[in-house]
Amino acid sequence: MDKPRYYFTGDSEKVDLDFSKLDFSYIACPYRFEAVYEYGVWRVRGLLEGSSMEIPEGSQCLHYGQQLFEGMKAQAGADGEVYAFRPHDNARRMNAGARYLRGPELPEALFVRGIEEVVAANLPFVPPFGSGAALYLRPFYIGIGDNVGVKPASRFVFRIFVTPVGPYFKGGFGADQGKAFMVTRFDRAAPHGSGHVKAGGNYACSFWPGVEAKTKGFAEALYLDPAEHRYIDEIGAANFLAFRDRTLITPDSTSVLPSITRESLLQIAAEIFGWPTERRKIPLEELDEIRAAACCGTAAVITWIRQIADGDRVWEFPFDERWQRLYDELVGIETATAADPFGWRHRIPV
Template identity: 45%
Template sequence: MDTQGIDWQNLGFSYIKTDLRYVSHWKDGAWDGGTLTEDNKVHISEGSTALHYGQQCFEGLKAYRGQDGSINLFRPDQNAARMRRSCARLLMPALPTETFIEACRQVVLANERFIPPYGSGGALYLRPYIIGVGDNIGVRSAPEFMFSVFCIPVGSYFKGGLTPANFIISGYDRAAPNGTGAAKVGGNYAASLLPNHEAKERDFADCIYLDPATHTKIEEVGAANFFAISRDGTRFITPKSPSILESITKYSLLEIARDRLGLEVEEGDVFIDQLNQYSEAGACGTAAVITPIGGIQNGETFHVFHSETEVGPVTRALYDELVGIQYSTRPAPEGWVVKVQ
């Protein structure tokens, strides 16, 4: 593909075929050495467990073109660790952290021409995944596995970038208590398609899921984590639950809020009937980065936080610090940025 035709300022979040992707196979108890390939089609057995029983997991991370021209991978060790946890939950072989990061590094370098330029607001999104493959039909762990990493240049996940969006409380559950909510597996996202569709039909950006046990506490915002700022502007609060996927962006914001903004930080319950305790709220994740939440529709009640049109001051400060770290305009905490050479 000729990158001359890419509108870097208006990328959005859509698939674009890039030059090369990394592929490795697990068989007879070990991963092979891996290779880069131009083929963006996956060729697997019709009996693959990924197709029939959902034995697969994935990750998402980004490479950024720094202000100084360098290429930054943001906290890939944390993605590697989360993928290992997902693999353990689905009885799949995990990759060593070093192998995971090296695969990402190779894909970034092989597709460097697709990294959006500094100042465009874009990044190179990497999608690592592991799927169960091989001839099989029974409900069991696969005899073979495939690991791959591909990449696409992306802009904002939600239309408008850092502008407030409105969300609606869903009557559906994202995950079951003691289920796979804390793992990044495809089944959780398949279950979200209908709630997301219904939310958008009502002109909301996405839906918000409550805890599956009591339906009284906020857990996730679509495919992103939730955070809020206390009414006095001194505390950063985010939900804590065994069915929430632990967002690397969220935990980065927790540290930024505490260490750079001087806020108290708390992981705990965020009750849906106590939203008036918060002055600001947002959704955060690798794809969305931060999306300020303007308001939440809960039944017949619509609660507005800071504003439906303007970003709150704490949310803006958190965003500026996080993005500054990712693009090398602000100093990064130790180990947060891996320079791709």
């Protein structure tokens, strides 16, 4: 077999990790990809070593939150290839954020090139097929400069680091792995604010409710719509899904991050399984009528919801086989054990 272009250490057995025991924490990998924006153009810096960055103390990302990030995965396929999942969609979502935060868009081709290069460079850290782990990719975008005024930056850094990860919620997916969530009255974003883009500030605002939920023994906080606190919005870093009878439903809300996993699951449900799907407002009270609930995201994949608690009100949901079918199909497409009818797998040239 030909050696991959960026092999850095010989072979992956030299990576001293038990991939099947990983949780969702940071492990430094040797290479990251970087590009910088200056004088109106993006310049590729390429692959860099070392996890630290040096930026000016006046940088907008440090003071005014001019910052975006993405989260996606690369996985070893059953066919011996390595695949990223829908990287163009992450590039588009990041650029929607860049427009919103008044920064320059990153050419989609450059984003995808960065993904390809950084995965290939860190190939020994791609968990083996069947380990249940994945290489998590963290692209991010920051406004920098020698600045003190409240105004957008004129210089930007785009960087992607990678880290091998296991399940986001302890235990991962399984019929015995339902999680409990706590309804919070705090908001992560304003009704006409930044909830629909992946800006760091939204996440700073989720620390209080997230820590409170975990302190009380829940997996995460469940947010309601910030205008009225009547409708379900989303859960931590995952979108909400439920079955209302035969229909897969999900909140229609402008303050929710448009999850690429959710789009994928809705398309799988509609076009592969032929199930009805619906995006609409879901009042919290409708949980009385709902028999199956879950949340989904790159990190959470699909996590079925065993319980939602709002003070003294508690809703319980049993495991539903339809979550298993959706999970198997999604992971099958990601890892090439299933056909890829929508062209979502992006092969990494190594």
